[in-house]
Amino acid sequence: MKNIFDTIFFTEIFQGLGVTLKHMFKKPVTVRYPYEESPIYKFRGIHYMNVDERGVSKCVGCYLCEKVCPAECIHIETDAGPNGERLVRKFEIDLSRCIYCGFCEEACPKDAIHMSDRYDTVDSTRDNYIINMRYMVENRKNVKGE
Amino acid sequence: MVTVKIDGREVQVEPNSTILQAAEKAGVHIPVLCHHKTLNPFGACRVCLVEVVGNPKLMTACTTPVTDKMEIVTQNEKLQKLRRTVIELLLINHPLDCPVCDKGGDCMLQDLTFEVGLTNVRFDPKPNDTPFDHTNPFIERDIDRCVLCGKCVRICDEVVNIQAISFINRGTETYIGTSFDQPWNCEYCGQCMSVCPVGSLNNRVYLFKNRPWNLEKTESVCGFCSCGCSIIVEHEDNEVYKISEDPDLGVNHGFLCAKGRFGYELINSPEREKTPKIKKSGEFSESSIEEAIEYVAAKIGEIKGKYGADSIGVLVSPRVTNEEAFLAQKFAREVIGSNNVFSFETVNALPEGTYEDVENSDNLIVLNIDVTESNPVLGYAIRRMGRKEETTLSVFYPKVTSLKRVATNFFTGKPSEVYEKIENFINGLKGDGEFKDLADSFKGAKKPVLVYNPYDELDLYYANEIKTLVNNVITVPCRLKNNSQGIVDMGCTPYYKPGYVKTEAQADFRKVLEDGSLRALVILGENPLLHPEYSDLGDILGKLDFLAVTDPFMSEVAELSEVYIPVSLFAEKDGTFTNFEGRVQSLNKTVDNGVISDLEFLALLSARLGVNLPKGIDEVQDLIRKEVPLYNDVDFNGGTVKYPFVLDGAFALKKVSPKGKGKFKVFPGSLRLHSGSFTRRSQDLSRVYAEPAVEINPTDASKLNVGDGDYIILKFEDTTRKFRVAVVKGMPDGVVSLPNDFKETADLFHKGKYLKVDLVKHNG
Numbered sequence: 001m002k003n004i005f006d007t008i009f010f011t012e013i014f015q016g017l018g019v020t021l022k023h024m025f026k027k028p029v030t031v032r033y034p035y036e037e038s039p040i041y042k043f044r045g046i047h048y049m050n051v052d053e054r055g056v057s058k059c060v061g062c063y064l065c066e067k068v069c070p071a072e073c074i075h076i077e078t079d080a081g082p083n084g085e086r087l088v089r090k091f092e093i094d095l096s097r098c099i100y101c102g103f104c105e106e107a108c109p110k111d112a113i114h115m116s117d118r119y120d121t122v123d124s125t126r127d128n129y130i131i132n133m134r135y136m137v138e139n140r141k142n143v144k145g146e
Numbered sequence: 147m148v149t150v151k152i153d154g155r156e157v158q159v160e161p162n163s164t165i166l167q168a169a170e171k172a173g174v175h176i177p178v179l180c181h182h183k184t185l186n187p188f189g190a191c192r193v194c195l196v197e198v199v200g201n202p203k204l205m206t207a208c209t210t211p212v213t214d215k216m217e218i219v220t221q222n223e224k225l226q227k228l229r230r231t232v233i234e235l236l237l238i239n240h241p242l243d244c245p246v247c248d249k250g251g252d253c254m255l256q257d258l259t260f261e262v263g264l265t266n267v268r269f270d271p272k273p274n275d276t277p278f279d280h281t282n283p284f285i286e287r288d289i290d291r292c293v294l295c296g297k298c299v300r301i302c303d304e305v306v307n308i309q310a311i312s313f314i315n316r317g318t319e320t321y322i323g324t325s326f327d328q329p330w331n332c333e334y335c336g337q338c339m340s341v342c343p344v345g346s347l348n349n350r351v352y353l354f355k356n357r358p359w360n361l362e363k364t365e366s367v368c369g370f371c372s373c374g375c376s377i378i379v380e381h382e383d384n385e386v387y388k389i390s391e392d393p394d395l396g397v398n399h400g401f402l403c404a405k406g407r408f409g410y411e412l413i414n415s416p417e418r419e420k421t422p423k424i425k426k427s428g429e430f431s432e433s434s435i436e437e438a439i440e441y442v443a444a445k446i447g448e449i450k451g452k453y454g455a456d457s458i459g460v461l462v463s464p465r466v467t468n469e470e471a472f473l474a475q476k477f478a479r480e481v482i483g484s485n486n487v488f489s490f491e492t493v494n495a496l497p498e499g500t501y502e503d504v505e506n507s508d509n510l511i512v513l514n515i516d517v518t519e520s521n522p523v524l525g526y527a528i529r530r531m532g533r534k535e536e537t538t539l540s541v542f543y544p545k546v547t548s549l550k551r552v553a554t555n556f557f558t559g560k561p562s563e564v565y566e567k568i569e570n571f572i573n574g575l576k577g578d579g580e581f582k583d584l585a586d587s588f589k590g591a592k593k594p595v596l597v598y599n600p601y602d603e604l605d606l607y608y609a610n611e612i613k614t615l616v617n618n619v620i621t622v623p624c625r626l627k628n629n630s631q632g633i634v635d636m637g638c639t640p641y642y643k644p645g646y647v648k649t650e651a652q653a654d655f656r657k658v659l660e661d662g663s664l665r666a667l668v669i670l671g672e673n674p675l676l677h678p679e680y681s682d683l684g685d686i687l688g689k690l691d692f693l694a695v696t697d698p699f700m701s702e703v704a705e706l707s708e709v710y711i712p713v714s715l716f717a718e719k720d721g722t723f724t725n726f727e728g729r730v731q732s733l734n735k736t737v738d739n740g741v742i743s744d745l746e747f748l749a750l751l752s753a754r755l756g757v758n759l760p761k762g763i764d765e766v767q768d769l770i771r772k773e774v775p776l777y778n779d780v781d782f783n784g785g786t787v788k789y790p791f792v793l794d795g796a797f798a799l800k801k802v803s804p805k806g807k808g809k810f811k812v813f814p815g816s817l818r819l820h821s822g823s824f825t826r827r828s829q830d831l832s833r834v835y836a837e838p839a840v841e842i843n844p845t846d847a848s849k850l851n852v853g854d855g856d857y858i859i860l861k862f863e864d865t866t867r868k869f870r871v872a873v874v875k876g877m878p879d880g881v882v883s884l885p886n887d888f889k890e891t892a893d894l895f896h897k898g899k900y901l902k903v904d905l906v907k908h909n910g
């Protein structure tokens with residue numbers, strides 16, 4: 001009996017239309033990339049550096065991240081400063097070689113290097129893929145919740 | 147031999163060996179921290195505890211001697227737990243600084259923590275936090291990281307014999323420091339740093355520049371002095387980061403001196419030239435290698451055509467390798483056809499004694515040389531010998547040197563007085579005089595050794611006297627530079643062809659320059675202007691028809707040249723050096739700074755002049771074996787050469803007659819860590835003495851109202867010059883010393899080895 005009713009009045013079609021109608025008033029799940037940023041969680045993107053209370057990078061230049069990096073894309077130079085302190089002269093990551101494995105983050109004993117969720121690495125020249133300490137300290141500001 | 151069983155493995159060892167040595171032989175690993183094989187057993191850390199079956203107490207493997215049928219267990223649950231606790235206790239106060247600490251990656255404490263499987267310390271950490279000490283120019287000291295193994299204290303005492311550092315205080319307050327916390331002034335040999343298992347003592351020249359896992363290690367030979375120390379060059383890419391040691395290599399038991407250990411930065415020096423230069427109308431302009439060689443060849447060809455082969459000469463420095471020296475004389479004698487191949491090395495005294503002879507000697511005389519400065523590692527051997535009971539070490543030298551602590555007799559005084567004493571000693575050997583007792587003991591010794599300076603005529607005379615009077619004496623001539631011996635062996639002297647074959651024509655460097663018969667000169671690394679004897683020849687050299695100089699640096703004489711070609715240093719080439727014992731050792735190329743070697747220079751130049759000399763190191767070595775009989779069957783990796791004579795020449799007795807007038811007598815001294823030619827290019831060594839200094843005793847200094855580091859005016863004849871003052875104890879009254887191989891001093895000593903001068907305080 002019920003079947004005949006359904007068949008005659010196409011109730012299932014209306015049910016379907018109802019679902020469609022419901023979704024028309026919901027928030028869209030797609031993102032209009034690249035006009036909009038896509039929200040991404042649990043993603044390993046461009047690195048950033050944590051800073052201490054003075055706003056200086058926490059990195060001490062221990063070379064552990066350089067050593068652990070399987071893509072060999074981290075390049076560090078250190079030296080002794082004027083008062084005999086450990087000084088990071090140069091800290092560069094070649095993003096065009098980085099495989100975003102996150103090993104550097106894992107190895108860092110100073111909680112300095114981390115990976116942000118920024119993935120917009122595209123650039124027009126190779127040189128621009130090389131990021132330095134200042135870039136990474138700045139990049140910290142792009143991290144959610146900071 | 148006794149038989150012991152270690153972890154089930156049976157080995158036979160010498161009766162006096164320790165459990166650790168036996169374990170090593172059996173191939174069993176026992177962890178250690180405070181043990182070092184060049185030092186006496188100490189037993190401070192208890193990391194090496196092992197169980198001896200049947201003995202209720204645990205034993206330290208590094209100090210306990212084995213007994214026959216001993217059965218030893220090195221690994222079990224109990225020992226593992228104990229070792230873990232030992233490390234745990236060490237870590238309570240240890241600042242876990244590893245990311246910052248320069249030792250990270252090469253640290254015994256890290257390794258041990260890993261080895262015993264320690265992941266969690268049960269005690270509340272109380273890390274120390276004392277400021278770093280930077281009073282030593284070469285060594286950073288952080289007492290917080292110290293594990294009190296005592297290796298530094300022991301090596302400074304047992305080997306270097308300076309006792310600069312020691313344990314201060316007791317118990318948990320103990321730290322390593324200098325007496326009364328004075329600034330850390332010492333020999334700066336860095337031995338303490340080399341044995342420190344943790345990051346308590348660090349190399350300041352290398353400090354924080356790299357990490358051990360990045361560095362490649364290459365064995366080589368030190369290129370500074372004639373001791374011929376084996377070194378490990380640690381490098382990454384084309385940069386030398388560190389010079390370290392290996393106790394198992396070569397003759398030096400892993401000991402180095404400040405020059406060898408800390409002077410290497412001159413390899414990376416920004417002062418080094420990279421491109422050849424040709425002087426046109428008084429100005430140097432850069433050129434390519436081909437162009438420069440072409441230019442030299444053309445000039446030499448032209449002068450040879452005009453004035454004959456004998457108008458061309460080659461001057462060889464003792465910095466070059468045997469292979470280069472061999473090619474240099476071949477170039478002169480065969481390519482040019484002239485016997486004018488010069489060097490400033492003595493040909494009258496050849497090696498006899500070795501380090502072993504020195505260490506095992508029972509009676510040793512150091513004749514008028516500051517050997518701990520001129521040949522530091524030979525100095526350690528002499529100290530070792532002197533420290534033994536029942537040995538006699540006698541030193542004749544104007545001032546008190548650091549051998550004083552171990553010397554049985556130390557004779558000081560004005561240079562003339564020192565020679566009087568030497569004369570008296572000779573008389574003693576002949577049978578009378580005040581030195582008869584010493585002379586008799588020297589004569590009666592089982593292994594008498596004489597260490598002397600082969601560059602001084604008077605010293606040669608006395609050495610020869612002693613050699614004739616005491617028939618079993620072994621002589622050790624202290625040659626100065628890394629290959630001082632080798633270049634003479636290779637025939638870089640007008641008197642001998644390779645292997646001491648006398649030549650007929652015997653030109654004299656000064657004479658051929660002064661009489662104008664020499665028109666063109668090729669200098670390989672030498673700098674006559676820094677040699678007192680030749681320091682006046684600058685004008686003549688500048689006016690030669692042609693002067694070409696190869697040198698790693700733009701030296702004073704290179705400035706005078708028409709063509710200057712920068713060449714490589716010891717870490718940048720292959721070859722061999724022969725040390726003062728006559729020991730031939732190979733060096734290995736580790737880095738490349740984009741400059742050619744003297745070998746390549748000679749080969750290219752000869753090829754351009756129509757003769758093809760071999761260029762590969764193996765080919766040259768084959769040729770040396772063929773053409774230098776002396777080197778025929780010598781192992782180039784540490785073999786010693788058998789020499790045809792020990793002392794040869796007509797040595798005349800000349801009285802010491804100081805030149806000039808004045809109240810103070812000056813003798814040429816060796817300035818700490820330095821000669822003025824090469825080490826001066828090292829910024830780090832220059833931190834100790836950047837310039838030549840007048841050494842004066844405290845009484846004279848206070849009379850002149852000057853202190854350490856002040857300036858003083860030195861008046862010698864018509865010359866007045868300003869020098870820094872170094873106040874040293876042990877300089878006789880009225881006597882001062884001044885190094886003679888600096889550009890500021892070489893010409894002063896041109897008149898004579900000993901001077902009389904007036905000194906006044908410099909104001910302002």
Ligand code: SF4
Nearest residue numbers: 059060062063065108
């Ligand atoms: S691991 Fe951390 S502290 Fe060490 S160099 Fe890398 S970022 Fe710096």
Ligand code: SF4
Nearest residue numbers: 243244247253344345
């Ligand atoms: S001494 Fe060793 S354990 Fe101590 S901070 Fe340095 S590297 Fe780490």
Ligand code: SF4
Nearest residue numbers: 302332333335336338
């Ligand atoms: S550098 Fe040499 S002399 Fe100085 S404290 Fe260390 S071992 Fe002793």
Ligand code: SF4
Nearest residue numbers: 292293295296298342
């Ligand atoms: S400074 Fe180094 S070598 Fe000296 S006692 Fe301390 S840990 Fe040992």
Ligand code: SF4
Nearest residue numbers: 368370371375403406
């Ligand atoms: S003693 Fe001579 S060879 Fe040895 S490290 Fe010092 S300078 Fe080099």
Ligand code: FES
Nearest residue numbers: 180189191192208
């Ligand atoms: S190594 Fe044996 S007690 Fe330290």
